[in-house]
Amino acid sequence: MxxxxxxxxxxxxxxxxxxxxxxxxxxxxxxxxxxxxxxxxxxxxxxxxxxxxxxxxxxxxxxxxxxxxxxxxxxxxxxxxxxxxxxxxxxxxxxxxxxxxxxxxxxxxxxxxxxxxxxxxxxxxxxxxxxxxxxxxxxxxxxxxTLGLIVNTDAWAAAGLTEADVPTDWDSLEAVATTLTTDAQVGLSFGLEYARAGAFMNQAGGQLISDDGQTVEADTPENVAGLEYIQQLHEAGVYKTPSELDSGWSGEALGKGAAAMVIEGPWIKGIKNDFPDTNYAAYELPAGPEGKSTYTFTxxxxxxxxxxxxxxxxxxxxxxxxxxxxxxxxxxxxxxxxxxxxxxxxxxxxxxxxxxxASADYAVSPVNFAGSTSAVADFNSQLETLIGGDAQGILESFQTSLQAALDEANAQ
Known part of the structure; x- marks a missing residue:
């Protein structure tokens, strides 16, 4: 794809x-x-x-x-x-x-x-x-x-990093992103959308739907922590969105040398068409406070x-x-x-x-019940205001719209 x-x-x-x-x-x-x-x-x-x-x-x-x-x-x-x-x-x-x-x-x-x-x-x-x-x-x-952490290996080597430095948790991800950030490139980039940001929410221990499938759990402290971690990376200057890097998606930012690491899937190979000299390696996403998580698309x-x-x-x-x-x-x-x-x-x-x-063993699918897509689309629009915005407020709005969709789906 x-x-x-x-x-x-x-x-x-x-x-x-x-x-x-x-x-x-x-x-x-x-x-x-x-x-x-x-x-x-x-x-x-x-x-x-x-x-x-x-x-x-x-x-x-x-x-x-x-x-x-x-x-x-x-x-x-x-x-x-x-x-x-x-x-x-x-x-x-x-x-x-x-x-x-x-x-x-x-x-x-x-x-x-x-x-x-x-x-x-x-x-x-x-x-x-x-x-x-x-x-x-x-x-x-x-x-x-599945989603993974894609690293520009030339930028990695230029920063003096080795295989031992591949980040395995949030702290090491921020540390490596800081090392990789220069005047010419940012350490990390990914699209500010549910299908990327949601992975951080999951890694913090959050989920969107209760185990019994009846209740939305979008505005929990865990999900807030996932979004606030993204805000933290941006405030530190080590994360930027693709649009901030004049790129249509993070793969383009990687290929142009504007970002040293991105979060994408195996389709990243497509950047070789436009940026044939780009060398990269793929790793599992670093674990959050509550463990590993990634999304699967199928x-x-x-x-x-x-x-x-x-x-x-x-x-x-x-x-x-x-x-x-x-x-x-x-x-x-x-x-x-x-x-x-x-x-x-x-x-x-x-x-x-x-x-x-390897990450398929713990990957989960994004929320996908009948009627959820409009609520997710609205959430994606609100995530565009996350930088400098209110993570709690964004999730509270998502809570309301997604719960209404779930109630309607369960009533059918």
Whole structure:
């Protein structure tokens, strides 16, 4: 997934079009065989490499099953998918983002097929949780990304730092950021948004939703501490937002040499296109007062509920999520496999990204219940005022809006 696509997911921009109708062929029946079936797949592609990889895999399955598959690259996945459901013409298989999943699942648009896959027990438990609705594992995760600390190794060496100096907690993160800050570069940069700042809230021991799923816990002292730590870094002059560095995202700031460390995911490799001379290394995020935490961003393979191609589409998902095919996708465009066994192979094959895999053991998905996206979007807007602002007040506002959304979701 490229920077723009991941950025859209990380900002949790919600589904704006209303959903209506049902899947094409939604007569409640299921096909008896894949033979002779004509399937369509709607994807959001990061580029030619991803499109070609998905197409080759789909064609290989089709050849083995006497079927045909048409891979469609969406210009706007959310819009085209919502229009497809509204017009009874949903694709037979599609990318379903973590931030849209609950909205679709709560409206009964998704076939709950994943628990019946032969590989159901092979996926990371955190990814299974992300795509579980009403206690049912609904759709199979296709890959994932986690956040990590990305270090410009040339700046690191120039500051006299070694591997032993890699920060492991908040104190050492501030210390290293201070060492790396010069007149020409700041020590640390990341976007001031929930999908980055929220990791600090979690590291401080905070969470947004109570364990029973009934109460929002946004304005707790722990979450306040996470945001105030960011304020502390900025006040010390060792952290700046990408916009303060005349950059569109922190990866650009890293590539330009304006920031020595950033918080991003494996998509950071994209900076090599614009800044080929940039050398970097990826590490797990430093732990906070209450331990390690990072976010995971993922998609699943969605199937329309009741579609008459469900059996064939499920067979195709089994093929696409096999270790062999997931590693082929990883080789082609860099995504991390969603099964633990394939991810282990990925870490061996791409040791520079091993830290992203290691953090999957404790990574959590950002809040994503149906209706939460508008509250998160408002929170993101308020976070823009965090520097020099009131962390407690921002979280109190978020508490109110997110609780209202949760109450509405629980009432359905």
């Amino acid at each position: 490229n920077k723009k696509a991941l950025g859209a997911a990380a900002l949790a921009v919600g589904l704006t079009a209303s959903l209506g109708g049902c899947a094409a062929g939604s007569d409640g029946g299921g096909g008896d065989s894949a033979a002779g079936q004509e399937l369509s797949i709607l994807i959001a592609s990061s580029g030619d490499a991803e499109t070609q990889s998905v197409t080759e895999a789909a064609n290989a399955w089709a050849a083995d099953n006497d079927a045909t598959v048409d891979v469609i690259v969406a210009n706007d996945l959310n819009q085209q998918l919502s229009q497809g459901f509204a017009g009874d013409s949903a694709p037979d298989l599609f990318y379903m983002g973590w931030d849209q999943f609950s909205t679709y699942a709560s409206n009964s648009y998704l076939e709950p097929y994943a628990a019946d896959l032969s590989t159901a027990g092979d996926f990371y438990s955190g990814l299974v949780d992300t795509f579980t609705y009403d206690s049912t594992f609904t759709c199979a995760p296709k890959d994932f990304s 998609n699943c393979w969605g199937i329309p509920q009741g579609s008459d191609t469900t059996e064939a589409a499920t067979s195709l998902v089994e093929f696409l999520t096999s270790d062999e095919q997931q590693m082929a996708a990883a080789d082609a465009f860099g995504v991390i496999p969603s099964t633990e066994s394939a991810a282990a192979l990925y870490a061996e094959s791409y040791p520079e990204n091993a830290s992203f895999v």
